[in-house]
Amino acid sequence: MPASAVKPAPSVLLVCGEDEFAVKQRARQVYQQWTESLGGMDHEIIEAMSANSGEALKAIARLREALQTLPFFGSGKAVWLRDCNFLGDERAAQSQAVTETLTELAQELKSFAWQNVRLLVSAGKVDKRKVFYKTLDRIGSVESLDGWSVNDRDWVSQAENWGVRAIQTRGKTIADDALAELIARIGSHARQLDSEIEKLCLYVGERDQINATDVEAICTRNKTARAFALGDALGDRNLPGLLARLDEELWEMQFDRDKSEIGLLYGLIGKMRALLLLKEMIREGWVKPTQNYQSFKQQLERVPAAQLPADRRYNPLALNPYVLFKALSQTQNYTEAELVSAMDSLLRCNQRLVSSGLDDTLVLQQTLVQIIGPGRGRSAVAAARR
Helix, strand or coil, X not given: CCCCCCCCHHHEEEEECCCHHHHHHHHHHHHHHHHHHXXXXXXXXXXXXXXXXXXXXXXXXXXXXXXXXXCHHHCCEEEEEEEECCCCCCCHHHCHXXXXXXXXXXHHHHCCCCCCEEEEEEECCCCCXXXXXXXXXXXXXXXXXXXXXXXXXXXXXXXXHHHHHHHHHCCCEECHXXXXXXXXXXXXXXXXXXXXXXHHHHHHCCCCEECHHHHHHHCCCCHHHHHHHHHHHHHCCCHHHHHHHHHHHHHHHCCCCCCCHHHHHXXXXXXXXXXXXXXXXXXXXXXXXXXXXXXXXHHHHCCCHHHCCCCHHHCHHHCCHHHHHHHHHHHHHCCHHHHHHHHHHHHHXXXXXXXXXCCHHHHHHHHHHHHHCCCCCHHHHHHHHC
């Protein structure tokens, strides 16, 4: 290998993480950008998925050969070590021969001349204690993509940023409320989000911007989003709609072992708790009713986090901001006393589901009718308040 030392930070990138889909998408995007900017026909993709140490050593040898074969006519060259699975704790990675060879390769990369060559490595889980990882991190850049979890406070922002980039790469833009609705429907699932974005971009055709009506027209709702729909019907104080959503959830429960009546109940408790918390936030002057989602997000950023509970169950800022935004207008459908009474009814419902021999479906239906009141919906509530 060439021996001249040149700072290679712009030329070496490791994309890794447990989110396999996101890693592949990001690596493919980087490789495409590199090949287009460098031009030429000398670029190489080296498949590094290895079943044993022998295959791993062959992949490393091919990488060395690719780096030593400089591009013709002075053009640039991009080398992609794709789907590398011997940088973590996999079987192939535990081989002493592989470990020693990667250590030797790391030393060679430190002194490599990167003027016309770029190296991209994509991998799953990596061991950050190993020399090879430390070398790539020091001489280049590392992007770790471990996916989004609903337990992460900023997962919504991460998903929104990822979605915007995916839409921009397809030559489109998306309105703030449309993006928020899309994330609320899909949740923390990168693969499904990418699929829905592809559908949206095809659906809008020549139009540049994706709007909320487009999302509502063509995007599906996953299990989490359908659970939100049940809570929204309760927040709207729409008894027919609520019972219809409940029937849908109970039907799907027959085919989904992860669902239960108790799980549905806890979702409804979370909804009423959110309405109570929003009532208090309005009373404190932290947020004000608005029809503009971006304005609402700005209000949330100014809420004094130190005055909110540390327990995520009672902290409204731990909720998806768009879900919270949709609940904001629903606070007017209930008085504070009604919300407190609803929480008491849901508590007693919980006790009956656990301890009584009554039909669970009937217990849920009776509780919801008691909370909303027979025949009461938005129009009935509005008329009662006049």
